[in-house]
Structures are given as C-alpha cells and as structure tokens.
Amino acid sequence: MAITVNILYTGESGNAKKFAEEMVASGIVARVRQEVGNERYEYFFPMEDVDSVLLIDQWTNQEAIDFHHKSPMMQEIAQLRDKYQLHMQVTRFQELD
Known part of the structure; x- marks a missing residue:
C-alpha cells in the first residue's frame, strides 16, 4: 500500500x-532514493510560479516514512529549508487495498 506525499515548497526570489x-547537488536526493521503501523522490517546477517547487515523495508504507523521518538526513533537509526560508504545504495520498 504505497503512500505518496506531495510537498509544495514556496519561497521568495x-x-x-x-x-x-542544492538538495540534488549535495547528494541528499540520491541518498533518499536509496533508502529502503523509497519509490519516488522527484522535484517539479510549475511553469507559471517561479517561487514554488513540488516534491513528489512516494514510499512503500508508513514504516519506511517513519524510518526516513528519524534519519539524520532530515536534519540536513530542515537546515536547507531554513537556509532558503521556505514554507511547506503537504498533501498525503494513500493507495487503497
């Protein structure tokens, strides 16, 4: 039962x-993609909104998400969000059996 989390990051300039x-260049994205249970981790850029980025993040189950959230990488991601002064809007989707 896959879980997809869409995160819309918004900021200025x-x-x-x-x-x-920077997430890609630093290797964080590659490391997330290698985590057990990660099925998708991709950024998309809206054509008409230069101040937003959409992350589509998909996991096999809640346990994989929980493991990811407890990993040291989350601190690195949080530091980058703070560095760029981003806001997040999170939407979660879960496949039904």
Whole structure:
C-alpha cells in the first residue's frame, strides 16, 4: 500500500528552486532514493510560479516514512529549508487495498 506525499515548497526570489538544486547537488536526493521503501523522490517546477517547487515523495508504507523521518538526513533537509526560508504545504495520498 504505497503512500505518496506531495510537498509544495514556496519561497521568495527563486529560493525554492535553489533549495531543490542544492538538495540534488549535495547528494541528499540520491541518498533518499536509496533508502529502503523509497519509490519516488522527484522535484517539479510549475511553469507559471517561479517561487514554488513540488516534491513528489512516494514510499512503500508508513514504516519506511517513519524510518526516513528519524534519519539524520532530515536534519540536513530542515537546515536547507531554513537556509532558503521556505514554507511547506503537504498533501498525503494513500493507495487503497
């Protein structure tokens, strides 16, 4: 039963895109994708909103998400969010059996 979490990051002066670029360049994205249970971790840029970035984050189950949230990487991600002064809007979807 996969769980998909969409996170819309918003900031000013292109900071959301800079955040996503640094997530990739620093290797954090590659490390998240290697975590057990991660099925998708991709950023998308809305054409008409240069101050937002959408992350689609998919996991096999809640246990995989919980493990990810307890990992040291979460502190790195939080520091980058703070660095770029981002706001988050989270939407969660769960497949039905």
